[in-house]
Structures are given as C-alpha cells and as structure tokens.
Amino acid sequence: MHIIDSHFHWWPRPFFEDLCRRTEFPRAAVNDLDGYTYMRRAEGGGNIRSWAAWYDLDEQLAHMDGLGHRVDVVSSIGPFSVYFSELEPSHGRDEAMKWNEHMAGAQRAHPGRFWASAAIPLADTGVALEVLEHAVGTLGLMGVNLPGSIGSDPNIDAPRLEPFYARLAELGVPAFLHPTDAVFADMLAGYGGALHLSLGRVIEVSVAASRLVLSGIMERHPGLKLVLSHTGGALPYQSGRMDKNTKNAKLPRPASTYLRRMYTDTVSPHSAGMRFAIEYYGIDNVMYGTDYPCWDPATCLALLDELELPEADRTKLFRTNAIRILGLKGAADAS
Template sequence: MRIIDSHFHWWPRSVFEDICRRGSYPRAEPNGNGGYMYWRRDGATARFNLGAEWFDLGTQLAHMATLGHDVNVICSIGPFSVHFSDLPVEEGRRAAMQWNEEMAGAQRRHAGRLWASAALPLRDTQVALEVLEHAVGLGLVGVNLPGSIGSDENIDAPRLAPLYERLEALRLPIFLHPTDAMFPDILDGYNGALYASLGRVVDVSVAACRLVLSGIMERHPHLKIVMSHTGGALPYQSGRMDKNSGRAGLPKPPSTYLKRMFTDTVSPHGMGVRFALEYYGADQVMYGSDYPCWSPSAALAVLEEAGLSVEDRQKVMFDNAWRFFELGRY
C-alpha cells in the first residue's frame, strides 16, 4: 500500500553544528551518540539529547523501506520549532532560512517521496512574512507554528494578524505541534515522564485553543491547520469548551472551529484514534508515525487496532494528506 506519513521528523545536522558554535543560549553540543544535546535556557536541564536517528535522513528513509509498504513522508519540525523564535531577530531569520533551504534540498533530492515544511521566526512579524515568502519560493508544502513565541508571547498575539492573513491567502497548511516552552515548571519531574506524557498534550491544546478563542479561525475561515497528536485534549473536552467559552464572544461554538482542523493518528492508543476519527471525520485524519520519536511499526499496529474500514484506511493512509497538502502541486 502507498502511504503518506504526515508526521515525520528529520533535523539537518548543519543547523545543529551552527548552534554548537553559539557562545550563548540556546546552545548545543555533540553527545557522542551521533546526535546532540540542546539547551534553551541557562540553568535548565537539556531539552533534547537525541541520537543519530534524528539527523541521518538516508538511514531514516531506509528504515521506512522495511515496513512492507511504499512509504512517503512529510517532514515537520516538531518541538524544535520554537528555537527560531528564541533567537535574536536577524539570527532567527538566518537560522530559519538555513533550515528551509535544507528541507527544500531534501525535497528535491527525494522528489515524490519526501515533502517538507518551513520554519518561521515569529519574534518580528515582518521578518516572519519575509521568511514565509522565501519558503514559498523554495516550494515547501507548509509551515510549522510553535505553541508559543519563545517563553514570552503567544501565537494569538494581535501583531501576527498579517501572517495569518497571508497563510490563508497562500492556502499553506500550518503544523501545530507542542514545543515544550510554556509549561515545564508545573510539569517537571519524574525524569521527564510527566512532561512527555501530559505536558505536550497541554501545550498543543492551549495553542489550538488560542487560535479558536482569539477569533483567528473565525476571521480566516480558509486557514488550514493540522493539529497534531489526535487533537491533543481538545476533542475529548470539546463539550466543556462549548459550555464555558461564551465570554470569548465567538459567533459560533468553539467546536465549530476545532472541527475545521485536521489531525494525525499519532497516539499509542487505538481507542484514541477511533475517537479522533469519530470527532473529526475520516476525511480529516491523516496517518502519522512521529518517527523517530515513535516506532512506525507501532503506529501501523495501532491503526490495525482501531479497525478502519477499507475505504477509511485509504483516506487516512494516503488520500487525505495528498489532498490537504495539495501535493500534486509539487
């Protein structure tokens, strides 16, 4: 079966080698396992300590070829997307453009098998718009939106209105993924187990709520958003949002806007995938493995557990991503 994995992570070494040369935070250093340790802030524990499997694209694609399917992938940044907004404005611009050029190069080298999305530095709105236009010129298929702008500002900041207007006009999909920036203090401990299991769900759910409650999705009805990890907590708390969000002043219940989003199947829980399919509809759910954060074999096994019909399997495994990202354009 031909599959599009809509949630796949490859991080270019060149970007991390440059971070290793920085004299201040955020900074990185090689970890002896073919990868890097990375710190966002002074005094914090390492946010990432990742091996070679995150940085060696050839090995990643070779692994995909062992799964018994014709697997194509869409590269997204994942929790690292906040990095470009942590940097000073001009350095953030250069780093994002470097990332985007690496992604575009991989997309050209693996044409028809790999597509990729762009980094945006959000600290300055005009710079974000300029980097966006550069990414569009490179032929990238979407942009990555962190859950926050560093640790200080949110993605519903009024100054970002021109960015959302332009993204809507371009029909360019937005990847919304947790970024570990906003809730580490209250979710710290247990060797990272609390944050990894719950913190990222909270992070991405709050970010998506802000896009809804701020009126951004009301003002931009054609904005294309993929909400990762089966929608975080939102599908399961949708009724509570409708009940308690009246003071936000939206003309429609929040669930109306949530159901315009797409999501992926990144959940190690067949019941969670089934609920996402029921909530969003089989036309708005795309297969994702979260590789190398999760095993593609395990992701495929969960889909077997979810019990998709033959028709829905075709939609989830290939058709929805092809249509949503308009991959026929590339």
C-alpha cells in the same frame, strides 16, 4: 500499500553542527546518543535530546521501506521549532532561512518521496511574513511550522500576528502546530521528564490551538489550514467543555465548530485514542502519522489495524487525505 506519513521528523546534521559552535544560549552540544542536546538557557529546563535516527534521511527512508509498504514522508520540525522565535529577529530570520534551505534541498533530492514544512520565526511579524514568502514562494516548501509558543510567550494569538495568519490563509498552505518545551517543561519537571512528555506537550498544543479559536483568528480567516499534532492533544476530549465555557469569547459559533475545521494525525499510542480522533474530526480530516523517530511506525500500523476500518477509509487515512489536505505536489503520480 502506498502510505504517506504526515508526522515525520528529519533534522539536518550540518545545522546542529553550526549550532554547537555558538557560545551563548540557546545552543547545542554533541551528546552520547550520536545526536545533539539543544539547550535553551544556562539554568536548564526545556532541553531537547535527540539521537542518531533524527539525522540520516536515507536511513530513515530505509527504515520505512522495512515496514513492507512504500512510505513517503512529510517532515515537520517538532519541538525544536521554538528556537527560531527565541532569537533576535534578524538572527531568527537568517537561521530559519538556513533551515528551510536544508529542507528544500532534501525535497529536491527525494522528489515525490519527501516533503517538508518551513521554520517561521514569530518574534517579529514582518520577519515572519518575509520568511513565509521565501519558504513557500521561492523554495517551494509545502507548509509551515507553528510552535506552541513564541519562546516562553504562549500568546501565539498576539494581535500583531494577524497579518501573518491572514497571509497564511490566503496562501492555503498547511500550518503544523506542534508543542515545544518552552512553557510547561519547568512547571511539570521531574520523573525523568515523564510528566512533561505525557501531559505538558499535550497541554501546550491544546492551549495554542484554543487561542487561535478564542481570539477569533479561525473565524476571521476561514482558509487557515491548521494541522494539530498527536490526535489533537486534549481538545477532542474536552470539546463539550469548551462549548460550555467559552461564551465570554463572544464567538459567533461554538468553539467546537472551529476545532472540527482542523486536521490531525494518528500519533496516539492506543487504538481508542486513534478511533476517537477519527470519530471527532471525521475520516476526511485525519492523516496517518507516526512521529518517527519518536515513535515506532510498526506499532502505529498495528494499532490502526485494530480499528478494522473499511478499505475506503484506510485509503483516505493512509494516503489520499494527506495529498488533498497538504497539497502534496507529485504525490498523485508516484507509484
């Protein structure tokens, strides 16, 4: 089978080597996993530990080849996307452009096999627009990343960002909404990170997506193409509750109308969650994704087999949805 993994992470090692040279926070340090630990602030909290599998794209693609399928990948930043919005705006712009150059280089090195989305710093709207135009128009990146928060500020629906969302909708490129560790990591600390990783990230991405709905941004910009990570977080399961309790937002339609306009992946470690995501969003709005290297693609494939989907639906889920939704240039011609 020819598969596209819509939720995949590759991080360029030279970028983190540069980050290790910073003497002030946020910065990074080499860890005992042949990766890096990103440290947001001196007092701890919200650190991100990565390991070797994040950094060698050739080895990652070889791992995918070992699944017995041809697997192409769409790379997004993941929780590290918050970094670019925590810096002084001009520095955030420079760092984002440097990251995006690495992504564009990987696209050129692996045409038709690797696509990447851009880092966008959101602390300054003018900078966000500048980086967006450079990433999509100049570098040819296929989409952008939206962190679940702007640093420690959860308000990604800030009115000042309206021109950014308007331009994003006009361009028609996808925005990957992924949680960070900036908002809930301290509140849900302890248990070796189990509480935050299990619930904190799910809550953050759900709140962020809800803000884009309740603020009217999704209503005002119907072309906004939002891809929610992790089968939509908690939103599919609380859709009725949102419709019941969001009347004060004075939207012209129920909140679920906008939620169902979003797209999602299959990153849920049980088949029941995958099945419900497909039932809620519809088979045309769900894409195969594994969160690799955070999750095992072989396990994801096995769980999807439990759903016993019709062959036409499997084709959509594993490949053609991603080509259509994400606008993957060159994918249709790949063998």
